[in-house]
Amino acid sequence: MATSLTIHQRALRSTVARKALMAVTGLILIVFLLVHMYGNLKMFVGYEAFDHYAHWLKGLEVENGVTKAGGIMYPIMPAGQFIWVFRAALLLAIALHIWSAATLSAKTVKNRGDKYQVTKRQAQTYSSRTMRWGGVIILLFVIFHLVQFTVVPGILGGHAAEPHTMVLAGFQQWWITALYAVSILFVCMHIRHGFWSAFATLGGNLSANSRKWLNIIALVVSVALYAGFMIMPLCVQFGILK
Numbered sequence: 001m002a003t004s005l006t007i008h009q010r011a012l013r014s015t016v017a018r019k020a021l022m023a024v025t026g027l028i029l030i031v032f033l034l035v036h037m038y039g040n041l042k043m044f045v046g047y048e049a050f051d052h053y054a055h056w057l058k059g060l061e062v063e064n065g066v067t068k069a070g071g072i073m074y075p076i077m078p079a080g081q082f083i084w085v086f087r088a089a090l091l092l093a094i095a096l097h098i099w100s101a102a103t104l105s106a107k108t109v110k111n112r113g114d115k116y117q118v119t120k121r122q123a124q125t126y127s128s129r130t131m132r133w134g135g136v137i138i139l140l141f142v143i144f145h146l147v148q149f150t151v152v153p154g155i156l157g158g159h160a161a162e163p164h165t166m167v168l169a170g171f172q173q174w175w176i177t178a179l180y181a182v183s184i185l186f187v188c189m190h191i192r193h194g195f196w197s198a199f200a201t202l203g204g205n206l207s208a209n210s211r212k213w214l215n216i217i218a219l220v221v222s223v224a225l226y227a228g229f230m231i232m233p234l235c236v237q238f239g240i241l242k
Contacts, residue, residue, distance in 0.1 A: 030221070138187055138190060184226055191221060
């Protein structure tokens with residue numbers, strides 16, 4: 001009996017730890033998306049400001065048409081090094097988030113028992129019911145996004161030396177804008193449930209009032225991200241930015 005109880009306690013601790021890991025990494029990714037959205041909105045400040053920001057992230061500065069070393073964390077770190085450290089940390093967060101989600105999902109399926117049993121649906125929102133396959137769609141979208149702007153910059157037009165030209169060339173194509181509209185919708189649906197779930201896991205839903213505010217904040221964050229990410233592609237598509 002004691003051994004059986006110990007095994008159960010270990011399994012419970014493992015589940016709690018994985019849920020906490022998924023919550024923390026999810027919140028890290030949400031913060032990244034907010035910062036990324038801020039960078040995208042620099043297109044409305046001016047193309048020069050957007051290009052300066054993009055080069056700054058990669059350890060470059062352009063002054064009077066001359067490109068030189070500089071950028072974020074320079075000279076504390078060698079020019080261009082921080083972006084790789086950041087990418088590695090972000091990739092680790094994504095990998096841990098996917099791993100924790102996949103292992104928890106597998107455990108849920110295993111513990112569900114006979115698939116012919118009648119089960120009561122626990123998740124009430126559409127966002128929560130689409131978390132698993134929605135996550136796969138988001139992963140495919142992220143890969144496409146990286147290929148378009150990082151791995152093979154300029155593949156859809158524009159020049160890496162002038163990042164704003166790649167943005168304009170991409171979103172002037174209707175199917176790219178439509179793809180982003182649908183993909184970002186899945187991202188924000190994921191965030192809608194994930195934001196609430198993360199804080200609930202970390203102990204933020206201790207009362208009915210806190211649960212209500214978590215739902216409100218989760219909705220506001222997801223809507224703000226969708227609007228913030230889509231306003232620039234739509235303005236390019238309809239010729240407001242050109």
